[in-house]
Structures are given as C-alpha cells and as structure tokens.
Amino acid sequence: xxxxxxxxxxxxxxxxxxxxxxxxxxxxxxxxxxxxxxxxxxxxxxxxxxxxxxxxxxxxxxxxxxxxxxxxxxxxxxxxxxxxxxxxxxxxxxxxxxxxxxxxxxxxxxxxxxxxxxxxxxxxxxxxxxxxxxxxxxxxxxxxxxxxxxxxxxxxxxxxxxxxxxxxxxxxxxxxxxxxxxxxxxxxxxxxxxxxxxxxxxxxxxxxxxxxxxxxxxxxxxxxxxxxxxxxxxxxxxxxxxxxxxxxxxxxxxxxxxxxxxxxxxxxxxxxxxxxxxxxxxxxxxxxxxxxxxxxxxxxxxxxxxxxxxxxxxxxxxxxxxxxxxxxxxxxxxxxxxxxxxxxxxxxxxxxxxxxxxxxxxxxxxxxxxxxxxxxxxxxxxxxxxxxxxxxxxxxxxxxxxxxxxxxxxxxxxxxxxxxxxxxxxxxxxxxxxxxxxxxxxxxxxxxxxxxxxxxxxxxxxxxxxxxxxxxxxxxxxxxxxxxxxxxxxxxxxxxxxxxxxxxxxxxxxxxxxxxxxxxxxxxxxxxxxxxxxxxxxxxxxxxxxxxxxxxxxxxxxxxxxxxxxxxxxxxxxxxxxxxxxxxxxxxxxxxxxxxxxxxxxxxxxxxxxxxxxxxxxxxxxxxxxxxxxxxxxxxxxxxxxxxxxxxxxxxxxxxxxxxxxxxxxxxxxxxxxxxxxxxxxxxxxxxxxxxxxxxxxxxxxxxxxxxxxxxxxxxxxxxxxxxxxxxxxxxxxxxxxxxxxxxxxxxxxxxxxxxxxxxxxxxxxxxxxxxx
Numbered sequence: 001x002x003x004x005x006x007x008x009x010x011x012x013x014x015x016x017x018x019x020x021x022x023x024x025x026x027x028x029x030x031x032x033x034x035x036x037x038x039x040x041x042x043x044x045x046x047x048x049x050x051x052x053x054x055x056x057x058x059x060x061x062x063x064x065x066x067x068x069x070x071x072x073x074x075x076x077x078x079x080x081x082x083x084x085x086x087x088x089x090x091x092x093x094x095x096x097x098x099x100x101x102x103x104x105x106x107x108x109x110x111x112x113x114x115x116x117x118x119x120x121x122x123x124x125x126x127x128x129x130x131x132x133x134x135x136x137x138x139x140x141x142x143x144x145x146x147x148x149x150x151x152x153x154x155x156x157x158x159x160x161x162x163x164x165x166x167x168x169x170x171x172x173x174x175x176x177x178x179x180x181x182x183x184x185x186x187x188x189x190x191x192x193x194x195x196x197x198x199x200x201x202x203x204x205x206x207x208x209x210x211x212x213x214x215x216x217x218x219x220x221x222x223x224x225x226x227x228x229x230x231x232x233x234x235x236x237x238x239x240x241x242x243x244x245x246x247x248x249x250x251x252x253x254x255x256x257x258x259x260x261x262x263x264x265x266x267x268x269x270x271x272x273x274x275x276x277x278x279x280x281x282x283x284x285x286x287x288x289x290x291x292x293x294x295x296x297x298x299x300x301x302x303x304x305x306x307x308x309x310x311x312x313x314x315x316x317x318x319x320x321x322x323x324x325x326x327x328x329x330x331x332x333x334x335x336x337x338x339x340x341x342x343x344x345x346x347x348x349x350x351x352x353x354x355x356x357x358x359x360x361x362x363x364x365x366x367x368x369x370x371x372x373x374x375x376x377x378x379x380x381x382x383x384x385x386x387x388x389x390x391x392x393x394x395x396x397x398x399x400x401x402x403x404x405x406x407x408x409x410x411x412x413x414x415x416x417x418x419x420x421x422x423x424x425x426x427x428x429x430x431x432x433x434x435x436x437x438x439x440x441x442x443x444x445x446x447x448x449x450x451x452x453x454x455x456x457x458x459x460x461x462x463x464x465x466x467x468x469x470x471x472x473x474x475x476x477x478x479x480x481x482x483x484x485x486x487x488x489x490x491x492x493x494x495x496x497x498x499x500x501x502x503x504x505x506x507x508x509x510x511x512x513x514x515x516x517x518x519x520x521x522x523x524x525x526x527x528x529x530x531x532x533x534x535x536x537x538x539x540x541x542x543x544x545x546x547x548x549x550x551x552x553x554x555x556x557x558x559x560x561x562x563x564x565x566x567x568x569x570x571x572x573x574x575x576x577x578x579x580x581x582x583x584x585x586x587x588x589x590x591x592x593x594x595x596x597x598x599x600x601x602x603x604x605x606x607x608x609x610x611x612x613x614x615x616x617x618x619x620x621x622x623x624x625x626x627x628x629x630x631x632x633x634x635x636x637x638x639x640x641x642x643x644x645x646x647x648x649x650x651x652x653x654x655x656x657x658x659x660x661x662x663x664x665x666x667x668x669x670x671x672x673x674x675x676x677x678x679x680x681x682x683x684x685x686x687x688x689x690x691x692x693x694x695x696x697x698x699x700x701x702x703x704x705x706x707x708x709x710x711x712x713x714x715x716x717x718x719x720x721x722x723x724x725x726x727x728x729x730x731x732x733x734x735x736x737x738x739x740x741x742x743x744x745x746x747x748x749x750x751x752x753x754x755x756x757x758x759x760x761x762x763x764x765x766x767x768x769x770x771x772x773x
Contacts, residue, residue, distance in 0.1 A: 114354040116334050118362040119548065125358065126322045126331045128350050134243040138227035140255045144300065145242065146226050148259075148266035151294040152287075154187040162188035162217030162225070163210075189213045191229045234351050235265060236272025237317060249314045259301065260309045263291040273346035277314050285311050319407045326369050328406025330546070333415065334358055337547050343559045344550075354558065355551040359396035364389055364666050371661050372401035376645040380631060383641065386413035386525040387627045387658065389666065392533040392619060395542030395565070398666075400526075401627075418507075418522035419613040419630040420638070422606030423479045425519035427535060427577050428500040430476055430484075432491040433691070434573035435499075439682035440472040440580060444483040444692040452485050452514055459485050462607065469693060476580035477588030479605060481518060488517040490691055502568050504541050505531035520609055528617065529626045535577050536602070536619045538676060539569030575678035578602045582675070585618065590656045593618070597663055599672040605656055612638040616655035618663070621673040625662050627655040 113127040138146070150157045163186065192212040216225060235245035242265070246254040250261050257265075267287030268275040277284040288311050296306045323331060334356060338344045344352070372385050387401035402414040411417050433440070446467030448460035461467065461481045467474070475483035488496055493516050497509040507523040510516050526544065534541040542565040550559035581602035585593035589605040603618035608630075615628035631639045647654040685691050 114349050114352050114356065116331055116356045116358055118358060118360050118365070120362065121357050123362055125334075125360070126327050128322070128331065128335065132238050132244040132248070133240040135231050135241065136243045136254060138223070138230065141230075141242070142255070142257070142259075142262070144259045144295070145254065145257060145262040145266075146230065147295060147298075147300040148262040148291055149230060149269070150187070150226070151298060151300065152266040152269055152291050153190065154185070155294060155298060157187050157226070158222055160186060162186055163213055186213075187229050188216050188225055191225065191232065192216065233269065234272065234347060236268065236276050238320060238350070248318070250312065251315050258312070259305060260288075260312045263295070263309065264288045264312055264314075267291045271345070271347065273350060276317070278317050323406045325405055325407075326403065329400070329402035329412055329414070330358070330360060330365075332406065332410075333400070333402070333412065334546055337545060338550070338559070341559075353553045355553075355555070357548045357551070358546050359398065359548050359561070360400075360546060361398045365399040367665055368399040368401050368662060371658055373404055378644045380642065380644065382633065382639070383629055383631050383644075384413055384417060385627070385629050385658070386417060386419075387625070387662070388414050388525050388529050389623065389625045389662065390529060390533060390544060391622055392536035392542070392624050393622055395533065395544045395562070396548070397544055397546045398623070400546075413525070415524050415526035417630075418524060419615065419628050420521070420608030421519040421523050421528050421615050421628070422608040422613065423481075423484075423519060424528060424532070424604050424606035424615050424617050425496075425500065425517060426476065426479065426484045427581060427604055428503060428531065429487045429491060429496045429517045430472060430580060431503075431535060431569065431573055431577050432495055432499050433472060433487050433686075434576045434682065435570070436491065436686060436691075437682045438472075438686040438691050439680055439684045440576055441680065442682075442684050442686065442692040443469045443471055444475060444480075444486055446470040446475060446480045446483050448482060450482045450485070452489055455514060473580045473583055476604070477583030477586075479584075479589050484517050485514060486692065488514055490686070493517070500531055502541075503531040503534040504543075515609075518609065519606055525615075525626050525628050528615070528628075529624060532604075532617045532619070532626070533624055534568060535574045536621070536624055537565065537574075538571040539567060539574045540565040541568050571676065572679055572681070575676045576680060578675050579678045590616065590618070590659075593656065593660055596660055597667060599667070600675055601663070602675065603656075603659070605653060607653070608638075611640050614641060614653040614655050616653065616659045618656075618659050620663075620667065621675060622670075623663070623666065625659050625666070627658040627662075629654055 115127045116125045117123060118125060154160075189209070192209045220228075231241045231243075233242075234240055235242070235248075237245070237248035239245040239248040242254045242257075245265050246252055246257050246261070249265060250257065264277070264284065264287075267290060268284055274280060275283045275287060292301070292306050292309055295301045296303060301309075322328070335346065335349055338349060338356075339346055348354075368387055368389060372387055385401060387399075389398045389400075390396060391398060400414040402412040403409050430440075446461070446469065448464045448466055449458050451458055459482055462479065465480075467478065467480050467483075470478075470480065470483065472483070472487075474480075493514055494511040496517050497511045500509055505523065505527050507521065507527050509521045513520065530544050533544065543562045545561050547559070548561050549557060552558050581604055582594065582600055584590050584603040584605065585601040586595070590603050593603060594601045597620075599620055601618055601620060603616065606613075606615040606617070608614070613628060613630040615626070617624070617626045619625065629641060631641045633639050644654075647657065683689075685693075
C-alpha cells in the first residue's frame, strides 16, 4: 500500500551566510581608475584626505572603517556561534555517553512483543512471537558456531574497532530522513541497534545506539561481544539466541550443533522469518553456501570440511499457541498487510514491540465467527465458508470469516481460498451499460436457448427459465444470464474485465471469454468485496484494509492506513447499478431481504457454473457483507455444492441466509440510510439503437412462467405484488412474535412455575429479572 507514514525528521539547510564583498569592491575600483595596487591605494587615500581637509566639518566622512567594524562584528558572532555549537555538541555527547548503559544479555531489552488490538485500541486480538529466550555460556560451544556468524555478518570482526563510522552516518541519514530501519554493519553495532529497536529512527535513539557501540568496543573483549550477540539475536521461529534457535530448527542444544547446522542458522540472520528453509529453501541454501565459502576463505574450516558439509534437514515449524482458533487468521492477515505495504518486515513485527490498532470491530467479528461456525445437520463436512464485512466509505474491514482454527487449517477462506463468483460479476457489466449510455429501461430478450457471437453452445438461464422481454432492472434482480450475455456482447469481454479491475479486483479475469460476465474466473471473498465496494461507494475506490495505525513503544505513529480513495467511476452510473441491485432484495433472487432488515439493501446472488459454488454480495450505504460457500475435495478441486437443509444451490441459497443473519444483528440500532437518487439519462436501445430489442420493439413475448397461466400479471405488477407480499409476511411474523410473547406473559402470570424464563419464577432474584430484560 502506498499511503503509510513513518515517524521521521527531515533536516534542512539554514540560510547561507553573506560574505564581505571585498573582491567586488576592488573590481569596481579598478574599473574606474585603472590597475589596482596596495601602494597606489595608500597614496591615493592620503591625497584624497588632504584635498578634502577644507570641507565643512558636518559633511559625512569616509565609512570604510565602519564597514570593517561591521565585518569584524559579523565574523565574531559567526565564529562565536561555531564555538558555542562545538561546546554544546561536546556537552551533549558527554551527557549521552555517561547516561548510556551497556546492558548484559540478561538485562537486554530484546524488543517487546508486538500486540494487535481490535478497533477499540484496548482489547487484544493477540501478539506476535512467543519470544523463546535462553542465555547460555559460550564456553562449551564449538568454535565454528561463532565463526559461522562472523563469516555471515562481519568478516573483519576480530580485527576491526567495532565501529563503521561511514555505516553509522549512512544509516543515521537514511533512518531519520527516509523513515527506514537501517542498522549498523558490524556485529557490535547490530547488538546496540537491537537494544534500541524501534527508536533508531530518531536523532537521540541513533546517537545512543552509536555511543553504546563505542562503549561496547572499548569495554568488552571480542569474545564477550560475540557471545552476547549470539545470546540475544533474533533467529526466526520466535527464537532469541543460538540456544533457542538450535531447538527450533534442529531439536537439539546449541552445543550439539554441527558445522552444517551452524552455517545454515548463520546464513539466514539478516532475514530469518523470510529465509527460513521451510518458507524459502532456495535462499536458505544459497546463504548456507555463502557462509561455508567465506569460512574456508578466512581459514575457519578446511576444504574437506567444506565439501563434507551438506545442507541440513530442519524440523517442522512449531505452531504458536497465539495463533490458535480464529484469531490466528486475524494476526496473519494483519501481518501480511503490513509486510506487503513495505512499511515493516516480518522481523520488525516479531521483535518491534509495536501496538497495532486494527479496524476489526470485536462485536461484529464475534457475530460473524458464530454465524460462520454454525454447521447445519446435513451440511457436507467438506463445505467451506468465507465471509467479510466492511465499510465501503473508507475501506475498513469490520470482520472476516476465514475459518474456525488457524492451527488446523492455514488456508484463509476470506482472502486466500478461491471460488467461482458466478453472477455476482454481472453488476460490473451493468455498470458498463450505464457508461455506454444505455437506459436500464431498454428491453432485452430474457429467454433461454440463445446463441451468442463466437459460442457454439446455447446459453440458458437458471432452470432454463424464459423471462420474455425484460429490462435491465428486472434482469439484474432475477439474474438472467441471457440478458447479460447480450450486454457483454456489446461491451466486449475485455471491457467487462477492465471495469472489474478498475473497481479494484486483482484476480485474473479472462478478457477473451464471453462467459466472464457469468463469473467463471475464481476469486477470493476479499477480492470480490473490493470490487463491489467501489460501486457501493459511488465510484470512489478505497483500498480494503485491516490495520488502522501502528504505534511504537512510546505511542508515536509509525504507520497510518491509506485514507484517500481514487475516483474511478461516475457516481450516477454507480447509483443506477445500486438501484438495480435493490430489486434483488425486494422481488428478485433474495426477495424479502430488504423487508426483513427494514431498510433499502442492494444485493446480488451468484451461482457458479455447474453449481460448484454460491455467493451473495449485499450492502447498505455504510456496510457491506459478502458470503460464499464452495465444496473442495481432498486435493482442493471444486465439487458440486449439494442442496442441504432446504437450501438449493440455484435458489437464493445459503449465502443469502448468512447475509440476512449477520446484517439483521450488525445493523441493529443503526439509522436507516437511503441510497443516492439515480437518474437514468441513457437512451432506450443505447446511443446507436442496437442494444437489446432496440427502442422497445419487442418481437418477444413478455415473460410467462412455465407453471403459471397465460393471464399472469405483467412483470411490473408482479414486482410490486412481490414487494407487498414480502412486507405483509414480515408484518405477520412480527405480529406472531408479539402474540407469542403476550401468551407467554399470561401463562407466567397464571402460573409462575410455568417456565424458568418467567420473570416471577420462584427463586429468581431482582438481579436475575433485570438481566433478562
């Protein structure tokens, strides 16, 4: 992400001092009176003084001496300031030198845990790294362990003074001007830099780091420095020091490490989390070879030892308890977001002691987790569920359903697992129609069994329904395939793919296939939400994100979430798409959803080709919720999602049910928001009159359901009737609940022992009754 902020100080140059213009004065003089010499100057000055001795006493005298006095005064102040600056610098250095402590390993800061918090900033989600540490004596360690580390990190360690002044200056300038985290080049400097982890982007922090390195070099032997370094350095897998690293990588004590094992560990020191052989075997092997080459060149090992050393087999990575349960997904997603933003490395997050404030709302996260974890009795065990809720106005992710337990399944169902989105891709083509100047009242042939350019097979609607002549509003609400294939034929598949990518979708979309409008290309729940959120936000694309800000141990801002969106679509075009999608939740494939939630809701259902997945995207202006289900086999290959518990894959489906369950509670108590008023400025049949049935000329009979009589109401009347029916049904359900509540209250009044839920049940206290209200 590009919009992050690190604390940094930028130095500026002060105003240049103006120098005395003696050279220019001489030049002017010579121009007027010929060649200039000091002797001539003195004689002329004398004659000039004599010739003017008769002039009035009140006439101004030559000001040359005054100018010289000013010059001396300026230079005096200048050099005095330099002197004072030098004295001040010496005083500051002396103060920092005397107050900077050289810590022993057992007192070493080692960087605090980095903790991730919910959006409230106080409730912890979890922490990175369990920080396994052990301080050991280095006397019993084989020499090749320390030598491998020296070969990897500081070949001149045994001969240098422990300081690289050029490196200090370079790192200092980069850190305080660019906000980067560049450490020292020597082992001594690295040791000091790790103590001040998180503070070395400040002037004082960098100064103390340099002074500590200086004191270490003056007060400790090389063996002491190397041992302290080996005991405190972070080596990946949550291990601090060579002892814990030996256990993490090879299940043994450090004293038992072989040359090969020591070389492998030493090689990945610069980036242990990303060069771990379990994650990047090629880089680990390359670094391993480099260390052995240097060890042989510098005389630490023989050529035979080098040849005999083979890359070692490491132990499996032990999962952290911090990642147990669903919170492990949140911790992993936050980590990946920050690392991908280039603001931090994984080592920074493991060892930096930061406070990360996420955008995750704990109440909504708990709600989403509960809904996603609920498994119906006849639901296939292999069925996977993914979900996300977000605020499309700013891109903040409010909750995700990524799975039940990170330790048992690392594949994240919210932003890593793929599924075919099906008809949830149609709104991007609908937006293309609006951009092309097509009125949404244009009639299209909504029947099945149609043929389109470049396709051998006919295209059908779900259940092979024939919808007759319908407009784009009705085609969207009922997800009519043939209408959108016609739209895609006019737009071209490339334009439809381009619109989806402009909206923010990053997954691959086949630009050559007419079927891309039917969602044949696999995406993630996150990616689908990213694209739809741009339409929901009236054409302004925000980057979806889970991190609000990152603070250091002193609560200073180290990172802030991207705050500015990018305008990519016309607001009115998006409003037209939102209007069409509201038909889905009133009379279309998710009829009654809007009435149940008591507010306008835009939505779109999607069923993948061959019923391999099902999804639903829906939103109110300030909250979007996306759910998807799919059914992979043991190898991850998609299988048909069977009908279960009355939810057929081709009907409104289980994702729409999950949407209603979540939004009914997540929106409870919030104000009802209205979508912007859309103006349909397009032309019937499009600007060239070739879209749909062209200017309302039918030639296709209006839709007649195969199972209804020919006198069925018109589509428009049916739409209104469906809305009324849904509202009436919701009212009847509410009345039924009230009636049941009244009957229950009467039963309790007549018999307090009727139920333990009765407020006057024997034994209930006042506090109990209060808690049940």
